[in-house]
Amino acid sequence: MIYKRLLLSLLPCIALASGSVSAYEKLEPPHDYDRVAQEIVATLENVHYNKTLIDDEVSEQAFENYLDALDPSRSFFLKSDVDTLSKYRSAFDDALRNGDSQVAYDIYNAYLDRAETRLEKVLADIPDMVKSFQYTVDESLNADPDKLEWAETDAELDDYWRKRIKNRALTLKLNGESEEDIISAIERRYKSQLKQIDQTNATDVFQSFANSVTSVLDPHTTYFAPRASEAFNINMSLSLEGIGAVLQMEDDYTKVVRLIPGGPAEARKELAPNDRIIAVGQEGEPMIDVVGMRLDDVVDMIRGERGTNVILEIIPANSNTQNSKKITITREKVKLEDQSAQKKIVEVERGGETFKVGVIELPTFYSDFAAIQRGDRDYKSSTRDTKRLIEELQEEDITALILDLRNNGGGSLQEANSLTGLFIPAGPVVQIRDASGRVSILGDQDRDVAYSGPMAVLVNRMSASASEIVAGALKDYGRAIIVGDQTFGKGTVQVLQEMDKGQLKITQAKFYRVSGESTQHKGVMPDINFPSLLDTNQVGESALENPLPWDKIHDTRYPVYWEFADYVDELTSLHDKRIKQDANFVALEDQINYVKDQREHFKSISLNENTREAQREDSEQKQLDRENKRRKALDLPVLENVDDIESPEDDVYAHEAAEVVLDFIGLYQKNN
Structure with missing residues (x-):
């Protein structure tokens, strides 16, 4: 859930009906954050894209978010605790608006007492508990977060904890750990959690409280307290x-x-x-x-x-x-040059002739801003590098080009705009609508075209933001056929707003394609779908909590160069026929189907050693069988051990993208 991504995951703790006295100091609101609370409300209501009123409806969702952030696995609170705390459901909005966050600390301190009591009890019981585990008993642990419920009684929660610890102990046992090492490892886990209780401070609680509210509006609006703000800025650089x-x-x-x-x-x-x-x-x-x-x-x-x-x-x-x-x-430092555009050539044999298809892999949209500021005319940028690689590929007589944006999470919007311009004359590239409904258009002003031939854009579920702008524009212009998987769906713009303390990253605008379609939520749909192991239900904007919806605005004026839609049915038929005969894709499809078939069966985890060992052996044997089936089809030596499996050297996705674009060339020439 998105609020768990950006909130600091506060450690377990509580004191409600138990009446126990916590050994840890209760936390109180830091009053130097009272003004920050009011700033956050004002900014959300006036600057956020939706300008949502922070009211009781938001408060009720924020209350649930806050409990989930504190106790995501339902490990500490009882249902009666949650019922008692429910009196605060409609208090979060007023607390922020009035600059009085006491409600967050009342809930946190209840959590503090519960967690301290539970963890100390667990630590005292671990040695005897682990020694008493019978791994021949047929029982299971619920692994489906959507079906986790608050325990009704302490005895029910005790049993849930016993199963959690047994699962970890069994995992370690199956990995060859001794009983002594298993006990030490599990003790370290919960000693670490207890230590974190002492390290959690009032600012951490305030940040978690604030983000329980911001996450109601959308997944990317987040408050960073000063420490988290510094870490965020470091990550960005x-x-x-x-x-x-x-x-x-x-x-x-x-x-x-x-x-x-x-x-x-x-x-x-x-x-x-x-x-x-x-x-x-x-x-x-x-x-x-x-x-x-x-x-x-x-x-x-x-x-x-x-x-x-x-x-x-x-x-x-x-x-x-x-x-x-x-x-x-x-560990290494990720350098700009390691993320630079790279080229390669895929050779495809057809009718006794070899066709060369150039591939440009672009991991991110980058620009060396420091070099630009120094006045260095030879500064690196994704657009410059891509243009140079296109020229080099054309010297090698390529028939077509593939722009590979797989796993490209975005980067510079200006670079996405200028790079799109390498393939189209001057024209609009992306529309940006702000919170007031004003639409601005960012476009290419350079009429020069670096490459005008047939091309494909290869994307997957991890292609996001700026990648989706480029893929969407080239699709709308009819400049490229889009192949691969549905993209991520990150079509919103965030800005950093300075608070009295810390920063608020707030969603302020949305991206729209020149066709008027948003890239938000849906992303860019490929013309030709390639099979993928990434589950769109688990990865992507639509898998996050409270994403802004897909919508559409007016289109802009732009030419269409090739009507790829007229060829999609034939191209899909050729693609489907080809991958059914491709050993690499057959193995991939088998793996995808196996994972899908088994997913539902593993929403509960067996705590029986023989069952778990059999599951592992079955999974490894099927993996080995798939690989050997693939290797036999390719006249490669078979393997005897699953550990010997390595990733195929050939990029089957790039090769199939090359096949698709060559199919298009053949069909286009036939029809024209």
């Missing part, structure tokens, strides 16, 4: 060494959102979107369990000195079991 991954909190887990192009994690190809990080370790030191840990603390553990290794224990997104694996990534 890419100035710290790390693994090159964007992370968020979801249901107590640190989840991978996307990999930064050119970063160490992307290069290793062992980490993927939606993978969950459950432990982090440094070389020569014990792994630290990070489930339930604050996101900024997890990030601090992953960052480190360039050239050093960090060890991550993850539950892969495409795994249908809770079994984890460890991966090692060497």
Whole structure:
């Protein structure tokens, strides 16, 4: 859920009907933030794209968000606690408006007492609990967050905790850990959570409270208190060494959102979107369990000195079991040159003739602003680099061009605009509508065209923002056929507003294509769909909480160069026939179907060792069978062990994109 991404995940804690006395100091509102609270309300109501009135309806949603941010896995509060706290449902809007956030601290302190009591009890019980586990018993743990309910009684919550700890113990046991090491690892998890209680301060609570309200408006409007604001600015400048991954909190887990192009994690190809990080370790030191840990603390553990290794224990997104694996990534700084445009040529054999299709891979829309400010005429930019690569590819007599925007999360809007201009004469590229309804048009003023031939744009679910502007414009102009997967759907514009303390990142405008269609929520739909392992229900704007809707405004005047829509049916038929005979795509389709078939069955996690081991063996055997089926079809030697599987060297998506654009050329020439 989006509010869990940007809020600091506050640690467990409470005191309601128990009457216990917390060993931790209760937190009180920091009155130097009273003015900030009022500024946030005023800015949301007057600057946000929707200019939503912060009223009781918003407050009720904010109340639910706040409870979910504090106790996402329903691990500490009882239903009776939530019923007692429900008197605050309609108080959040008034609290912010009046600059009196006491309500947030009343709820947090109740949480503080509950969590401290629960965690200390768990820590006292862990050794005997782990030693008593019977892994032959047929029982399961609910793993479907949509079906998590507040426990009615302490006994019910006790059993839920027993199952959670048993699941972690079984995972470690299946990974070969001794009973002693299992006990130590689980104790470290909950000792770490208790430590965080002491580290959580009043400002953290205020930030979480403020974001419970901002997240009602949309997923990208967020308040950053001073510490978080500094971290956000550091992330934006890419100035710290790390693994090159964007992370968020979801249901107590640190989840991978996307990999930064050119970063160490992307290069290793062992980490993927939606993978969950459950432990982090440094070389020569014990792994630290990070489930339930604050996101900024997890990030601090992953960052480190360039050239050093960090060890991550993850539950892969495409795994249908809770079994984890460890991966090692060497920390490096993500440099501009590592994200630069690259070229390659895909050769396709047809009718005894070899056709060359140029591919330009663009990981992000970049520009070396520092070099520009220095007056350096040879500054790097995505547009300049792409133009140079086009010229080099044309010298090699390419028949067509593919612009590869897969995993391109965006970047400079100006670069997206100028890069689009490489393929069209002067004209509009994107429309931007602000909160007042005013529409401005950003377009290309340069009539020169770097490439006028047939082309395709290759996208996937991680193509976002500026990528969607380029793909949408080239689709509307009929300059490129769009192939791949539905894009992310990030069609909103955020600005940073300085508060008395910290910053508010607020959604202020929306992007629209020249056709008038928004890129928000729906993204850009491909003309030809390629199969993908990324689940659009789990990844993308539509998977976030409270995304702004798709809509449409007036179109602009623009020419259409090729009517690709007239060819889509024939192109799709040729594509479908081809991939059914392509060993790589057959293996991919088998994997996609297997994951879909199994997904529903694994919304509850078996706590029986034999069952879990059988699930793992079945998953690995099917993975090995798929790979060997693919290898046999390609006359490659078969493998005996799943650990020997490596990613195919050939980019099957780029090759199929080349096939599609060549199909179009053939059909166009036939009809004209």
